[in-house]
Amino acid sequence: MTSDARHRRELDLLTIGTERDDPDDRARSWSEDLRTVVRRGEGVSAGLAEAIRSAARSGALRAGVRMPSSRALAEDLGVSRNTVTEAYTQLVAEGWLATRQGSGTWLADRAGDGPDVAPIDIGSRLEEIASFRYSFEPGSPDVSAFPREAWAAAARRALLAAPSRSLGYIDSRGDPGLRHTLAEYLGRVRGVVCHPEQVVVCSGFTQALAVLSRVIASRRGVLALEEQRHWHHTVVVHTAGVRTLTLPLDEDGADVARLPSTSATAVLLTPAHQYPSGARLSTARRRAVIEWARTSGGLIVEDDYDGEFPDPRGRHRALQGLEPGHVAYCGTVSKTLAPGIRLGWVVAPPVWVGEIVRTKRNLDQQAGVLTQLTLDDLITSGEYDRHVRRSRLAYRRRREALASTVRMAAPWADIQGGIGGLHVVLTWSDRPGMPTVEAVQDSCARLGVSPPPALTRFGPVPAGRAGVVIGFATPAEHEFRGALAALASALRAAAAEAGPAEV
Ligand SMILES: Cc1ncc(COP(=O)(O)O)c(C=O)c1O
Structure with a gap:
């Protein structure tokens, strides 16, 4: 069979396959839709592209499905090859299709249009959490341990020493002193290799992501996301108009080896401590993603x-240190100090800096100067390091206490997520006789613990497993023991209700 004949057969098989899988009209026959476009006769190339998009949205065409060659499809539809090539080129640019020399064209992996994790209303969620005595809500450090005295002293020193001009409009990258200090600090603590000119101070990682997403969208890029992730990051990225696709996860982190066969031009990773699974990107995958970035020019x-709270069994330096030309390294004080400070940074590859700074300026001109000056003083005086060291020790003890409590109260659950960071994932089998996530959440609520978020909030969960995410840094130090005891009782009660014989 010639390759064109083979592709024509593939086209037929695709049609038959979708009919068999899903007999409803939606998936009836996407190739029939293509023929309708041709019969209509106007704007055929744009019409073909839209028919393929719509087949992908409806599920009639599935990720990974090989598309017929442009020549085979053109012959089949009776249109010029250019018409099909134009449609394919457009769809590749938009991320719907992926292509590689010698391997043909296929539907991009999970090319999605919008968030696949429903956004939550943060205002009512915060109110709900506050209505409980205890909370293990992930994402927060122990804000009651915020170094108030050290911060206040640093703020006073910084403000009194600051020249008046530093209180005016400044370089949108941020205060030069802080950028200098951050470049040195990140090199020392995370192995980041940069010049202060590459550092752009933002109001937290969220803004850094919004800025980067806008830049990626303006280049018509496609961003690969980890399959499980912070739900809000999906919203931020899609709001900026970036098209996305998803990389599966396992215990070695995101499957970045797939990147070369997708249309991704950028990838968002949590390599040191995947959020929320806790996996650390393996050495082989770190190499693979850097190789992909070097050969494709990807970002x-x-x-x-949470890079300041590494797994003590061996830490990896930041990926950025291995390939400064292709990594936009992002950090934040939201885990080391408090989310309410709203300071974070991007260390941008030199060729991206200009566009990132322009985008940041268009959003809010510059980050607040007083907090920047204060953070600079806190770091240079050594107080920041001291606070991080104290917190690291406290969180490690909490993590150990949580693990031994879960082992005793809920031997049916596994703790996942490495031994660094500020959260763990509790997972268990979802077979009959085991507690459901809702039962664990209800039981927590009855015992005064704000219901921990289900793992499904973050993305797809492996078949046969149920899970919740526990942020062990959240309770204040003086209530941690009480919170842990209440959580243990809740887990025991949920298991007892589910059927003691099975558990
Ligand atoms: C995965 C991840 N990245 C970054 C952040 C920090 O975001 P921000 O600096 O905007 O507070 C969080 C906060 O929860 C997070 O979970």
């Missing part, structure tokens, strides 16, 4: 949100 967005 790696490294979200090092």
Whole structure:
């Protein structure tokens, strides 16, 4: 069979396959839709592209499905090859299709139109959490341990020493002193290799992601996301108009080896401590993603949100240190100090800096100067390091206490997520006789613990498993024991209700 004949047969098989899988009209026959477009006769190329998009949205065409060659499809539809090539080129640019020399064209992996994790209303969620005595809500450090005295002293020193001009409009990258200090600090603590000119201070990682997403969207890029992730990041990225696709996860982190066969031009990773699974990107995958970035010119967005709290069994330096030309390294004080400070940074590859700074300026001109000056003083005086060291020790103890409590109260559950960071994932089998996530959440609520978010909030969960995410840094130090005891009782009660014989 010639290759064109083979592709024509593939086209037929695709049609038959979708009819068999899903007999409803939606999936009836996408190739029939293509023929309708041709019969209509106007704007055929744009019409073909839209028919393929719509088949992908409806599920009639599935990720990974090989598309017929442009020549085979053109012959089949009776149109010029250019017409089909134009449609394919457009769809590749938009991320719907992926292509590689010698391997043909296929539907991009999970090319999605919008968030696949429903956004939540943060205002009512915060109110709900506050209505409980205890909370293990992930994402927060112990804000009651915020170094108020050290911060106040740093703020006073910084403000009194600051020249008046530093209180005016400044370089949108941020205060030069802080950028200098951050470049040195990140090199020392995370192995980041940069010049202060590459550092752009933002109001937290969220803004850094919004800025980077706008830049990626303006280049018509496609951003690969980890399959499980912070739900709000999906919203931020899609709001900026970036098309996305999803990389599956396992215990070695995101499957970045797939990147070369997708249309991704950028990838957002949490390599040190995947959020929320806790997986650390393996050495082989770190190499693979860097190789992909070097050969394709792709951008790696490294979200090092809890890099100051590494797994003590061996830490990896930031990916950025291995390939400064292709990694936009992002950090934040939201885990080390408090989310309410709203300070974070991007260390941008030199060729991206200009566009990032322009985009940042268009959003809010510059980050607040007083907090920048204060953070600079806190770091240079050594107080920041001291606070991080104290917190690291406290969180490690909490993590150990949580693990031994879960082992005793809920031997049916596994703790996942490495031994660094500020959260763990509790997972268990979802077979009959085991507690459901809702039962665990209800039981927590009855015992005064704000219901921990289901793992499904973050993305797809492996078949046969149920899980919740526990942020063990959230309770204040003086209530941690009480919170842990209440959580243990809740887990025991949920298991007892589910059927003691099975558990
Ligand atoms: C994965 C991840 N990245 C980054 C952040 C920090 O975001 P921000 O600096 O905007 O507070 C969080 C906060 O929860 C997070 O979970």
